[in-house]
Amino acid sequence: xxGLKPSMGAVVAAAMTASGSASATPPAGxxxxxxxxxxxxxxxxxxxxxxxxxxxxIRASYFAxxxxxxxxxxxxxxxxxxxxxxxxxxxxxxxxxxxxGGVVLRAGYRAPGPWYVGxxxxxxxxxxxNLYTLPIMQQxxxxxxxxxxxxxxxxxxFIAGLGGTIYGNEWGAETGGGHALIGAGVEFExxxxxxxxxxxxxxxxxxxxxxxxxxxxxxxGLAHYLRFAVHFEVRSQLSR
Numbered sequence: 323x324x325g326l327k328p329s330m331g332a333v334v335a336a337a338m339t340a341s342g343s344a345s346a347t348p349p350a351g352x353x354x355x356x357x358x359x360x361x362x363x364x365x366x367x368x369x370x371x372x373x374x375x376x377x378x379x380i381r382a383s384y385f386a387x388x389x390x391x392x393x394x395x396x397x398x399x400x401x402x403x404x405x406x407x408x409x410x411x412x413x414x415x416x417x418x419x420x421x422x423g424g425v426v427l428r429a430g431y432r433a434p435g436p437w438y439v440g441x442x443x444x445x446x447x448x449x450x451x452n453l454y455t456l457p458i459m460q461q462x463x464x465x466x467x468x469x470x471x472x473x474x475x476x477x478x479x480f481i482a483g484l485g486g487t488i489y490g491n492e493w494g495a496e497t498g499g500g501h502a503l504i505g506a507g508v509e510f511e512x513x514x515x516x517x518x519x520x521x522x523x524x525x526x527x528x529x530x531x532x533x534x535x536x537x538x539x540x541x542x543g544l545a546h547y548l549r550f551a552v553h554f555e556v557r558s559q560l561s562r
């Protein structure tokens with residue numbers, strides 16, 4: 323109202339309001355200050371999100387050893403079982419080669435890169451058409467693997483091998499020859515030094531001609547097997 327002087331409290335309140343309005347409004351021509359952006363993959367309240375590789379690529383060499391359980395399916399027996407009749411009889415010759423299962427023992431060197439080279443010994447209990455009491459096929463070969471480096475715990479690989487074969491009754495050798503191996507598989511790093519995996523492969527087996535325990539003359543033949551195996555391996559670091 324006219325003639326009244328403002329109180330001291332009103333003057334102080336008006337001054338504080340004017341100061342706040344001035345500080346909230348930047349001066350003309352000044353660049354506004356912005357908060358730093360949040361980087362992708364970071365959590366405001368925690369560590370970075372785990373969207374990167376689980377493990378870095380292997381940069382060390384290892385000695386690897388282990389075992390596998392294998393199942394061999396006979397795709398074609400070849401001339402060794404030609405299906406002909408027994409001499410002087412209408413009965414067909416029993417096939418001395420069949421499917422089976424067994425164990426593979428292996429050891430080898432894993433280079434810092436994608437290559438593995440090693441040796442493998444396999445023995446398989448094979449179906450012999452009741453001609454043998456305990457038909458065993460034994461194989462010794464050199465194996466190569468090429469692993470696709472994915473920088474993750476699971477890695478696919480290609481496998482190839484070449485070696486010798488003997489076959490007979492009760493760990494004997496009534497015939498022998500050679501074999502090859504080619505296939506693919508995948509391995510999983512269960513721990514830093516423990517690997518488990520599976521392999522599917524094709525294996526041709528060449529056997530020399532022989533006379534079996536039933537007196538049947540078996541010609542030279544090339545048998546064809548399909549193999550499925552599950553392996554367990556341990557690796558020991560050699561160097562970096």
